[in-house]
Amino acid sequence: MRNHRGADAERRIDADDVDYESVSVPVLVVGAGAAGARVAIALAEAGVEPLVIGKRGHGDAHTTWAAGGINAALGSLDPEDDWTIHAADTLNEGHHINDPDAVELTTEHMPDRVRELDEWGMPFDRTEDGKINQRYFGAQSFRRTCFVGDRTGEAMLEALVEKAQSLSIPYRENVMVTRLLSDGERVHGAVAYDMGSGEFVCFSADHVVLAAGGYSALYKRHSSRDAENNGDGPALALQAGASLLDAEFVQFHPTGMVGDRYGEDWDGRLVTEAVRGEGGRLFNTDGERFMERYSPDQMELDARDVVARAIAREVREGRGTENGGVYLDISHRDDEYVRERLPRMYERFAELGVDITEEPIEVAPTAHYSMGGVDIDFRTGETGVDGLYAVGETVAGVHGANRLGGNSLAETVAIGKLVGEHVASQSIDEDPALPEEMRALADREFASMAALAASDGDVAPQTLLGELGNLLWDHAGILREEASLRTGLERLDEIRAATADLRVEGGRTGRDFEFAVDLSFSLTIAEAILRAALEREESRGAHYRTDFPEIATDWRRNVLVDDGDIGLELSTRGVPEPSDAVQAALDEGHELDYHHLE
Known part of the structure; x- marks a missing residue:
């Protein structure tokens, strides 16, 4: 991609004593990770020049932290695998509240998307006969996860960025959107600020694509980068008039780093599922390989929610470490094999004084991924607000109640291509202008942002974010129940009230303002999580209610959240059935046999 200055980028408009830059583009892509990049590539290949904006430096997106792999039914090692079995595994893992259309579009297209990435230079690990290698990930019937050691996301984003640069796709880095310009029926652009200069920017856009990530980093312990995945994508869409779907489903990855030995900066950081996919074993402090009691057939490679709750139970019943964790051990594997297959993990822990070829890692569950998000039509990316589309972790539907490991990267490129092609097929104004009412909305937003930057109260924003993280961990974490959820909502009101006394230091270029x-x-988004979790009176996938511990047949429904006249409004709808081909794969009952790894 190349640096972008719009045709009227130099024009400054004075409104309510606040200056801002005005930029007009046909398509604005908000988010520069894999999903946004793949949308932009599809647009450019169809002859439409988008502008991609991201909150961080170019090529520095959260995609790079997806380490373990990307799913596609290539059959490199297990030729009996196919996309319908991949779809069946995804629906089973999602406890059948996934959008079947979304699942089938993703799984059917993924073999072609992986081959495409291979052609674009992604250096996949290979088998001895030159095929793209594949490994097991949890709850997958066959070895389906393609990988580049344990740096798959980084390698994938590098390939996508290089492709985008070859197409001269414009981009702007270090730009944060604060509001979409929408009347609830149609989107017309976005209000943002340049995080480096502090300058306000008003984007006029005929179409806007949100690819801004999810919201798992709202939790105290999480695997995301600091100030990433904090809900801006879904929140922007909700405010613009779109609906959220299944906000209660937050995935807690079983293996996040924990322990004084690693230090506070590493708390919650992901230990990739590839460690278990390559044979890593979990032990409690009694030396017991405890997954034998919870899942004797799938062991450590059962679904993420199953393994995470098993670890939580071991800790709760006194068989965990002093730091609230258990041990993950891959030292029984050949040393060279571990260094070859898990180079990043080996290097990371070596720098922290742990040789994973000789000793175990201390781990505990960590908030990792949000299955909920914007409700879209997966064939088009449409949100129900004209001109507004969404893709990637910003949306819900593919993963249902629990995400199959390796499917997050898959969704970004499979659906990203489809969304980009659909937007390119629409009638597009190459130089859209803002309607007067949207210009007035932008003026009000800029004045509000200027006032926020000048806030001189007593409460630091980061303090309230920390309190919010504790609140969600305590009241909407791995285990939930009605009284605790209601307490969480009460505490949320207190935090919201405290925002009236914010202190923002450093102006619009400081971290306080961000x-x-x-x-x-x-x-x-925290309110949406709590209210949706309270609404769903059952346990399904990553959502576990101790007061409703079973799956309820009549709760095979999705929970929708809308921004109503007096606050968030909730409703439910039924889930469609899969195609005959995928139903046949479900009926065949494929299942991972962990003991292939023994």
Whole structure:
């Protein structure tokens, strides 16, 4: 991609004593990770020049932290695998509240998307006969996860960025959107600020694609980067008039780093599922390989929610470490094999004084991925707000109640291509202008942001974000129940009230201002999580209610959240059935046999 200055980028408009830059583009892509990049590539290949904007430096997106692999039914090692079995595994893992259309579009297209990435230079690990290698990930019937050691996301984003650059796709880095310009029926652009200069920017856009990530980083312990995945994508869409779907489903990855030995900066950081996919074993402090009691057939490679709850139970019953964790051990594997297959993990822990070829890692569950998000039509990316589309972790539907490991990267490229092609097929104004009412909305937003930057109260935004993280961990974490969820909502109101006394230091270029903007998004999504979790009176996948511990047949429904006249409004709808081909794969009952690894 190349640096972008719009045709009227130099024009400054004075409104309510606030200056801002005005930029007009046909398609604005918000988010520069894999999903946004793949949308942009599809647009450019169809002859439409988008502008891609991201909150961080170019090529520095959260995609790079997806380490373990990307799923596609290539059959490199297990030729009996096919896309319908991949779809069946995804539906089973999602406890059958996934959008079947979304699942089937993703799984059917993924073999072609992986081959495409291979052609674009992604250096996949190979088998001895030159095929793209594949490994087991949890709850997958066959070895389906393609990988580049344990740096798959980084390698994938590098390939996508290089492809985008070859197409000269414009981009702007270090730009944060604070509001979409929408009347609830149609989107017309976005309000943002340049995080480096502090300058406000008003984007006029005929179409806007949200690819801004999810919201798992709202939790105290999480595997995301700091100030990433804090809900801005879903919150922007909700405010613009779109609906959220299944906000209660937050995946807790079984193996996040924990322990004084690693230090506070590493708390919650992901230990890739590839460690278990390559044979890693979990032990409690009694030296017992405890997954034998919970899942004797699939062991450590059962679904993420199953393994995470098993670890939580071991800790709760006194068989965990002093730091609230258990041990993950791959030292029984050949040393060279571990260094070859898990180079990043080996290097990371070596720098922390742990040789994973000789000793175990201390791990505990960590908030990792949000299955919930914007409700879209997966064939088009449409949100129900004209001109507004969404893709990637910002949306819900593919993963249902629990995500199959390796499917997050898959969704970004499979659906990203389809969304880009659909947007390119629409009638597009190459130089859209803002309607007067949207210009007035932008003026009000800029004045509000200027006032926020000048806030001189007593409460630091980061303090409130920390309190919010504790609140969600305590009241909407791995285990939930009605009284605790209601307490969480009460505490949320207290945090929201405290935002009236914010202190923002450093102006619009400081981290305080970024955190203050994050707060508005994060509070909205936290409320959606709590209310949706309270609404769903059952346990399904990553959502576990101790007061409703079983799956309820009549709760095979999705929970929708809308921004109503007096606050968030919730409703439910039924889930469609899969195609005959995928139903046949479900009926065949394929299942991972862990003991192939023994």
